[in-house]
Amino acid sequence: MHSHHSHSGDYCAHGADPLNSMIDRVVQLGFHTYCLTEHIPRLESKFIYPEELELGDTSDEIITSLETSFKNFLSHAREIKARYAATPEVRTRFIIGTEIESCDMDHIKYAKRVMTENSGILQFCVGSVHHVNGIPIDFDQEQWHNSLHSLNDNFRLFLLSYFHSQYEMLTNVKPLVVGHFDLFKLFLPSGMLVDPKTGLCDKEAGVPIASLDVINQWPDVYDAVVRNLQFIDSYGGTIEINTSALRKGLEEPYPGKAVCDLVKKHCGSRFVLSDDAHGVAQVGVCYGKVKKYIVDVLQLKYLYYLEEGVPPQKVPSVRKLPISQFVNDPFWANI
Numbered sequence: 001m002h003s004h005h006s007h008s009g010d011y012c013a014h015g016a017d018p019l020n021s022m023i024d025r026v027v028q029l030g031f032h033t034y035c036l037t038e039h040i041p042r043l044e045s046k047f048i049y050p051e052e053l054e055l056g057d058t059s060d061e062i063i064t065s066l067e068t069s070f071k072n073f074l075s076h077a078r079e080i081k082a083r084y085a086a087t088p089e090v091r092t093r094f095i096i097g098t099e100i101e102s103c104d105m106d107h108i109k110y111a112k113r114v115m116t117e118n119s120g121i122l123q124f125c126v127g128s129v130h131h132v133n134g135i136p137i138d139f140d141q142e143q144w145h146n147s148l149h150s151l152n153d154n155f156r157l158f159l160l161s162y163f164h165s166q167y168e169m170l171t172n173v174k175p176l177v178v179g180h181f182d183l184f185k186l187f188l189p190s191g192m193l194v195d196p197k198t199g200l201c202d203k204e205a206g207v208p209i210a211s212l213d214v215i216n217q218w219p220d221v222y223d224a225v226v227r228n229l230q231f232i233d234s235y236g237g238t239i240e241i242n243t244s245a246l247r248k249g250l251e252e253p254y255p256g257k258a259v260c261d262l263v264k265k266h267c268g269s270r271f272v273l274s275d276d277a278h279g280v281a282q283v284g285v286c287y288g289k290v291k292k293y294i295v296d297v298l299q300l301k302y303l304y305y306l307e308e309g310v311p312p313q314k315v316p317s318v319r320k321l322p323i324s325q326f327v328n329d330p331f332w333a334n335i
C-alpha cells in the first residue's frame, strides 16, 4: 500500500500529531511506500494562513519560522528514511518530497529554486493548487466564497481560473504527482444556484450546482481540464487519488469520477494513492472506501506508485501494480 502525500503536526500548522508518531502508525499498518511531503514555505505575508499567525509577532518572523521549519523537516525526513533503509524487517520505504502550492508565479519560481537547492534530499513534488485568484479555497467556507466573489460570482470563471493556475504550475514545475486535482469542490455548497449556461451564481435563479456535472458542463472548462491532463501525460506525471475528501465528508475522493474518466482517456490512467494525512488517525484513512472506488467505480486495471531511483538517480520511477495485487496486499489485514 502507498501514500504519496502527507503532513504532520511538527511542520504544518493544522497538523495534529508529531511526525514520529505518524511514522510508527505507517510502519504498524505495513505500508509499502510512504511519502513525506511538507509544504514549501510561503514567502509573502498575504499568503500566511490565520492559523500561522502565532508563529511570530511580525510577518517577517512568521516567514522565517516557516523556512526554518521546512529545513528541520528535511533533516528529520532524511533521518527517518535512513533509519528504515537500515531496517529490512520493516516493509515500508519512505520517499522525501514536498507539496508545491500555486499561490502565484513568484511562489512557483521560489518553489522551483528550493527543489533545485535541495535536490540531494527532495526526490519529487506533489503539485497542488490551493488558491483561486490569490484567495485560499480549502481553508474555510468564507474564503471560498470570497474567492468566487472575486470572479464576479461566476463559477465557470472560478473553475477556469483554478485550472489556469494549475496549468501554470504544471508547465513550470512538472510535478511527478498532481495533488487533489478537483480541490475546488471541498467547500462547494451543493444547493448553490447557478446559471447552467453562463456559470453565474445568482442567489435567486438557476439550478442547484449539485445537479450539474461541472467538469462536462462548460466546453471551456472541459477543454482546460483536458489540456492539463494531456500536459501531465506528456512528461509522465501521475494523478493522486486522495482520500482526504472522504474523511472531510465528501462523497467521492479527489478527483471525482468525471475527472477520473478523463484521466483514463488523456493521462494513461496513471493514478497513485494518497491519504494526505495530517495526524496518526488519518494515516491510511478511508482506504477501505477508496478500494471500492478504485475497484468497483473506476474499475482500474493498475494502480501506480513511486519507487526510489537507483543511485545516483534521485528521481523516483513510476511503477504499476496490477489491481489483483492491490486488493491482496497484506496491508488490508491491518486496518
Ligand SMILES: [Zn+2]
Residues within 6 Å of the ligand: 099, 128, 130, 179, 180
Ligand atoms: Zn494540498
Ligand SMILES: [Zn+2]
Residues within 6 Å of the ligand: 005, 006, 007, 099, 276
Ligand atoms: Zn497536503
